[in-house]
Amino acid sequence: SEVSGSAAERRWTLNDFDIGKPLGKGKFGHVYLAREKSSNHIVALKVLFKSQLQQSQVVHQLRREVEIQSHLRHPHILRLYGYFYDQKRVYLILEYAPKGELYKELQKCKYFSERRAATYVASLARALIYCHGKHVIHRDIKPENLLIGAQGELKIADFGWSVHTFNRRRTMCGTLDYLPPEMVESVEHDANVDIWSLGVLCYEFLYGVPPFEAKEHSDTYRRIVQVDLKFPPKPIVSSAAKDLISQMLVKDSSQRLPLHKLLEHPWIVQNAEPSGVYRS
Numbered sequence: 001s002e003v004s005g006s007a008a009e010r011r012w013t014l015n016d017f018d019i020g021k022p023l024g025k026g027k028f029g030h031v032y033l034a035r036e037k038s039s040n041h042i043v044a045l046k047v048l049f050k051s052q053l054q055q056s057q058v059v060h061q062l063r064r065e066v067e068i069q070s071h072l073r074h075p076h077i078l079r080l081y082g083y084f085y086d087q088k089r090v091y092l093i094l095e096y097a098p099k100g101e102l103y104k105e106l107q108k109c110k111y112f113s114e115r116r117a118a119t120y121v122a123s124l125a126r127a128l129i130y131c132h133g134k135h136v137i138h139r140d141i142k143p144e145n146l147l148i149g150a151q152g153e154l155k156i157a158d159f160g161w162s163v164h165t166f167n168r169r170r171t172m173c174g175t176l177d178y179l180p181p182e183m184v185e186s187v188e189h190d191a192n193v194d195i196w197s198l199g200v201l202c203y204e205f206l207y208g209v210p211p212f213e214a215k216e217h218s219d220t221y222r223r224i225v226q227v228d229l230k231f232p233p234k235p236i237v238s239s240a241a242k243d244l245i246s247q248m249l250v251k252d253s254s255q256r257l258p259l260h261k262l263l264e265h266p267w268i269v270q271n272a273e274p275s276g277v278y279r280s
C-alpha cells in the first residue's frame, strides 16, 4: 500500500510515523527508518534542520528537489512521497532502500565485475532517459547519490542539484539575443552533462577510482577539460567497455553517445542483465 499522494496532497505530521533506527547522516541532518502508522508502510525519514538549510542558502534547492523528485515515478529513481515541517525541521518522506548505499558497496568490492557495472550503467541510463524526457537533468550522478533496492537494483536519489530545463528556458524568456556569452554558455549545459557523469561512473565502477582523479583540485580540473583519459593496465577491462567510456567522455557535449545508443552498445548488450537486477 502506498504512502499516499504526491508531496502536496496530504498534511503529514510526525505523529503519523513510528520512528525506527537511524540509517545514517545526510548532508543536513539524520535519516531514520520509519513506519507510517495507518498503512504500516516502511519509509526513510530524512530530517533537515531549517537553521542549517538557511545558513547554507539551499532552501530554494530543497524546494526544487522536492518539486522534481515527488513527480518522478521510475523503478531506478528513489521515490519522494511527501514532506512536512515543524518549528525547527523539515522532514522528507522517502522510499527506503533496504540494501543501502552504493558507494559503501564499491569501497568494499574495490571495483565491480563487467556484468555488474554494465547492469548498473544500463539501469541508470534508462532512469536518465526517463528524466530527460521530462526535461529534468540530474547534474549530480555519483556513487554517493545511489542507493540499492531490495532486489539489488540501483536507485538514483538526491535530486538536490537537478534542474527542470523548461524553467531555465522560461527564465531566458524567449530570445537569447541580449544575453552575454557567459549566460548563453550556461544555457548550453544541457542533458548531456548526465551522459558525461555516467561515463565517469562507469569508469569508477570498473577501476575503483574516477578517471580524472588527482591530488590537487587544479590538476583534476585540468585533466577534465583536457579529457586526459587513461586506462590503467590493472584491473583488466574489456576493450568494449573502454570503447563505451571513450564515447561518453567527449568534450563536445553534442558528440557524446546518446543514452538510447548506449543501451544498444555491444558492451551493454553482452553484459547487462535485462531486468536491471544484478544477482552476484
Ligand SMILES: CC(C)NC(=O)[C@H]1CCC[C@H]1Nc1nc(Nc2ccc(C(=O)N(C)C3CCN(C)CC3)cc2)ncc1C(F)(F)F
Residues within 6 Å of the ligand: 022, 023, 024, 025, 026, 031, 044, 045, 046, 078, 094, 095, 096, 097, 098, 099, 100, 101, 144, 145, 146, 147, 157, 158
Ligand atoms: C542518497 C543520499 C545522498 N544518501 C542518503 O540519504 C544516505 C544518508 C543516510 C542513509 C542514506 N539514505 C537512505 N538510506 C536508505 N537505506 C539504507 C541506508 C543505509 C543502510 C546501512 O548500510 N546501514 C543502516 C548500516 C547497517 C550496518 N551498520 C553497521 C552501519 C549502517 C541501509 C539502508 N534508504 C533511503 C535513504 C534516503 F535517501 F531516502 F534517505
